[in-house]
Amino acid sequence: MNTEQIQENNDTAGEKPVIEIINMHKWFGDFHVLKDINIRVMPQEKIVVCGPSGSGKSTVIRCINRLEEHQRGKIIVNGTELSGDLKNIEKVRAEVGMVFQHFNLFPHLTIVENLSLGPIWVRKMPKKEAEDLAMHYLEIVRIPEQAKKYPGQISGGQQQRVAIARSLCMKPKIMLFDEPTSALDPEMIKEVLDVMISLAEEGMTMIVVTHEMGFAKTVADRVIFMDYGEIVEENEPNEFFDNPQHERTQLFLSQIL
Amino acid sequence: MSTNSEVADIKPPAINVGVLGWVRSHLFNGALNSIATIVVLLVAMKFIPQFVQWAFIDSVWFTSGQECHEAAGACWSVVTQNIRFNVFGYYPYEHQWRPLVAMIILVLMLIYSRDWKKWNRRLGYLWLVALFVMGLLMKGGLFGLISVETTKWSGLPLTLLLSFFGILASYPLGVALALGRQSTMPVIKAFSVVYIELIRGVPLITMLFMSSVMFPLFLPEGVTIDKVLRAQVAIIIFTAAYVAEVVRGGLQAMDQGQYEAAESLGLNYFQKMRLIILPQALKIVIPPTVGVLISAFKDTSLVVIIALYDILNTTKSILNVPEWTGFSTEAYIFVASIYFVFCFSMSQYSRYVESELEYKAEEK
Ligand SMILES: Nc1ncnc2c1ncn2[C@@H]1O[C@H](COP(=O)(O)OP(=O)(O)O)[C@@H](O)[C@H]1O
Ligand SMILES: [Mg+2]
Numbered sequence: 001m002n003t004e005q006i007q008e009n010n011d012t013a014g015e016k017p018v019i020e021i022i023n024m025h026k027w028f029g030d031f032h033v034l035k036d037i038n039i040r041v042m043p044q045e046k047i048v049v050c051g052p053s054g055s056g057k058s059t060v061i062r063c064i065n066r067l068e069e070h071q072r073g074k075i076i077v078n079g080t081e082l083s084g085d086l087k088n089i090e091k092v093r094a095e096v097g098m099v100f101q102h103f104n105l106f107p108h109l110t111i112v113e114n115l116s117l118g119p120i121w122v123r124k125m126p127k128k129e130a131e132d133l134a135m136h137y138l139e140i141v142r143i144p145e146q147a148k149k150y151p152g153q154i155s156g157g158q159q160q161r162v163a164i165a166r167s168l169c170m171k172p173k174i175m176l177f178d179e180p181t182s183a184l185d186p187e188m189i190k191e192v193l194d195v196m197i198s199l200a201e202e203g204m205t206m207i208v209v210t211h212e213m214g215f216a217k218t219v220a221d222r223v224i225f226m227d228y229g230e231i232v233e234e235n236e237p238n239e240f241f242d243n244p245q246h247e248r249t250q251l252f253l254s255q256i257l
Numbered sequence: 258m259s260t261n262s263e264v265a266d267i268k269p270p271a272i273n274v275g276v277l278g279w280v281r282s283h284l285f286n287g288a289l290n291s292i293a294t295i296v297v298l299l300v301a302m303k304f305i306p307q308f309v310q311w312a313f314i315d316s317v318w319f320t321s322g323q324e325c326h327e328a329a330g331a332c333w334s335v336v337t338q339n340i341r342f343n344v345f346g347y348y349p350y351e352h353q354w355r356p357l358v359a360m361i362i363l364v365l366m367l368i369y370s371r372d373w374k375k376w377n378r379r380l381g382y383l384w385l386v387a388l389f390v391m392g393l394l395m396k397g398g399l400f401g402l403i404s405v406e407t408t409k410w411s412g413l414p415l416t417l418l419l420s421f422f423g424i425l426a427s428y429p430l431g432v433a434l435a436l437g438r439q440s441t442m443p444v445i446k447a448f449s450v451v452y453i454e455l456i457r458g459v460p461l462i463t464m465l466f467m468s469s470v471m472f473p474l475f476l477p478e479g480v481t482i483d484k485v486l487r488a489q490v491a492i493i494i495f496t497a498a499y500v501a502e503v504v505r506g507g508l509q510a511m512d513q514g515q516y517e518a519a520e521s522l523g524l525n526y527f528q529k530m531r532l533i534i535l536p537q538a539l540k541i542v543i544p545p546t547v548g549v550l551i552s553a554f555k556d557t558s559l560v561v562i563i564a565l566y567d568i569l570n571t572t573k574s575i576l577n578v579p580e581w582t583g584f585s586t587e588a589y590i591f592v593a594s595i596y597f598v599f600c601f602s603m604s605q606y607s608r609y610v611e612s613e614l615e616y617k618a619e620e621k
Contacts, residue, residue, distance in 0.1 A: 067517050086525075094523030104518035108536050108614075117532060118522040163518075170522060 016079070017042050018174055018205050019064060024073035026059060033059055034070070035229045041174070046206045048216040048237070051226035052252060057209045060226070061176045064207070065096045078173055094122050097167030097175040101183050103159040105151035111138070111162050112147040118170045130169075137165040141195050157188030161195050168199075175199065177208040211256055217241065225249045322580030335584040336591045339575045343591070346411025346571040352403065356414035359391040363417060371606065407485040411566035413595065415485070419557040419567070420599075423492040424550050430493065431500025432539070436530060438505055449501070456498035462562050464491045469563035488560050496553040503545045507538035540614050547607040551600045568592055 019041040026034040034056050041047060049057050062068040063075060066082050066089045075082045077092045106114050115134035119125040125133070138144040141161040146154050151162070160180055167175060177196070181189040193215050200206060200219045210216065216223055216237050223240040225233040225248075233246045244250045284294045315330025318337060325332035336343065345353040366387050370380060395414065398404035410418070437449030456464075468491040469484060476482065511534055519529040539546070558569040566574070572592050576585050 065521055067520060090523050090525055093521055096521070098517075098521035100514060100518065102514055104512070104514035106515065106518070106533055106537075108540070118524070121528050121532065122523040166522070 015043055017076075018078055019207075020074070020076040021060075021064070022074040022076075024063065024070050024075060026063065026068065026070045026072075033229050034063070037073070037231060039224065039231070041205060041207065043173075044203045044205055045221050046200050046204075046219050047208070047222050047224060048220040049207065049209045049224045049226060050211055050216070050252070050256075051232075055226045056229040057226055058178050061098075061178055061207055061209060064174075064176060065093050065098055067098075090122075094118075094170055095173045097164075097170060097172035099160070099163050099167060099175065099177045099180045101179040103151070103156070103163045103183075105159055105163055105166070107151050110148055110150055111143075111154070114151065114162060115166050115169045118166065122170065133169055134165070137168045138162075140168070140198075141165045142191075155188060156184050157191045160184065160188075160192045164192075164195055164199070174205045174207070177206065177210065179209050179211075181210065181212060213241065213256070225252065227252070322578075322584075325584060331587050332584045333587055335575065335581050335588050339581070342412075343571050343575060343588075344413045344568065346415070346566045346568075347409045348411060348414070349403075349405060349409065352397075352405065355394040355397070355402065355405075356410075356412075359394040360414055360417060362387055362391055362394075363421065371609075373610065407483050410485060412571045413568045415560075415565060416557055416567045416569075417599075418485075419489055419492055419560065420554040422489055423496055423553050423557065426493045427496035427500055427553065428546075428550070430497035432504050432535065434497060434501035435504035435508060438501065439508060453498045453501050456495055457502070461492070461495050461556050462559050464495050465559060465563050467491075484563065485565065488563060488565055492553065492557060495556075496549065499549045499552075500546060503542050503549055504539065506545070507540075507542035508534065510541050511538050540611070543607050543611045547604060551603055554600060554603070555596060568595065 017040045019039065021037050021039040024034060024037040025032070037060060039047070039060075049060065051057055059068055063070045063082075064077060070082075078095050080088050080092050082089065082092060105111075106117070109117065112131055112134045115137060116127070116130035119130040119133055120127055123130075135144060135147060138147055141164055143154075143158055143161055146158060146162070151159055154162070164175075164180075180196070181192050184192065189212070193212060196206075196208070196215070197219055206219075208215070208220075220237045222234060223237050224231055225240070225244075225246070227248050233240070233244065233249045235245075240249075241253065244253055285291045311330045313330075315328065316333055317325055317328040317330070318333045320328070320332075320334045321338070322332075322334070325334050341350070341353060345356055348356055366384065370376065370384075393399060393402065395410060395418075396405060396407070434449045434453060437445045438453065440446045440449070465488055468487040472487060473481065515533055515537065516529065519533040524532065558567055560567050561570040561573070569592055572588050575581055576588055581588075
């Protein structure tokens, strides 16, 4: 009900969804990996996507910034429909931040260079200004003292926070997270989740693929459960965890909780 | 507390330090290594004194070929008496200072540019000026320098010219071909694949031969293209195919996540390649790339097939003179040491570049 209220509020405020995925299908060769996906994300909404490994979670969010191409249906991001048009794709990517499971920092650049690269080359920002911006976001993720180091010299948790800051430097409208904590040692998970929680509190629109159910409960407006390439169930977190409707959801929750 | 300071005070056992320690731990650590060391020592003891006797003690340095035949040792006279022809070939004798100055400029410029972190626009202009001056010195025809046809260019200047431009042009061409081979655009991809596979399927000698014999057949009547230029183009085209395959290896070794991270920032193709992918991929393949480039340097000697006189061919000419036949060992040792100086410098330079790049990435 919480969700509906927000959505209604948003609708009455005349706001448009930032992401609309309509009847979307995708195949890898003959393998039908995504089947009739429909997702609508309003500004400032936080969505958690979960489901068994191989169910297509990564593929869905990778379609949103066109790291993967969908074959049927529509994906509209921030008013731009994704098609083969390269200019559109680059525009969408500049508005959508993405955080990967394995951080994917650029190992040959220092932390501050990692962060200022996008603003300098995509936003055409002067170098000095971009570096100030980078320092600002390093403060936000609480590691300004690592600015001059290389990614290989800092811990996994720090690398993931740098990766988040790198995306934030592009001032994205939407942030996508693909299992951001599952490659981390347990003691580092919290520092990354804390950063994500404060980001959520600031009002960032987020889609997060994660099995961190604590995070889902605190932050999510909606939880989407996927299995075999389909959205099986979608609900606000309390209902989703306490009263799962679908058998497959119940099975999944019993396995991870 | 006390245990700690005691532990800190312990010195390594004497056996592991100093010259003796080094010898013991590196040359005699185990039966196999000890045997290898002894065998190498025995062989060296047999041959090194012999070589020194031949090369330095019994040798003659500034004699005629006749006197050489009477000497027991090496006849370095074959080098010293023919040095100018050996190095400058058929370049007009009284103007040989011009290629000499050109080569000195080239070497100085290379040394001056060795720190790639200082590469900038200014250095680029400096190179343009230097290349112009070198070209002017070689070719002449301006400022009172008499014109020297490229058919007269020979010896070491020719070797350096073919190698320098061969390497300079084939590297970027090879990188472009490697990228082309990965391209999603079918025409570009097909062109790159056909180019690479075709060129790699043909020996350089054949290409040089085609460039000098067959290519002119396709030119309209009266049009001629400089022979040195044709050889140069053949070397560039040939080397580029090998560079491309080496670079492809580097591109394939890249983590897919690097492409995705670059793309998700909104970088376009050229930014992604230039800023993210190539700096890493090219670094990985520095050792094999330098191997290819060193080969290219040495392969310039194949221009002998189209009657260009590089430094190896001028050496052969000297040995064809009856007075000097029979002293090929000495003459080739000289040429080999020139090749060695350049190739070894290239290899050392690449190691320096590599270690510079390594340092920042892995320093903890
Ligand atoms: N590039 C690809 N080519 C072929 N199959 C793929 C590719 N990427 C993913 N898949 C398959 O698609 C399915 C969904 O993958 P993914 O979206 O990564 O799942 P999840 O993130 O939920 O674990 C899996 O069966 C996976 O093997
Ligand atoms: Mg996944």
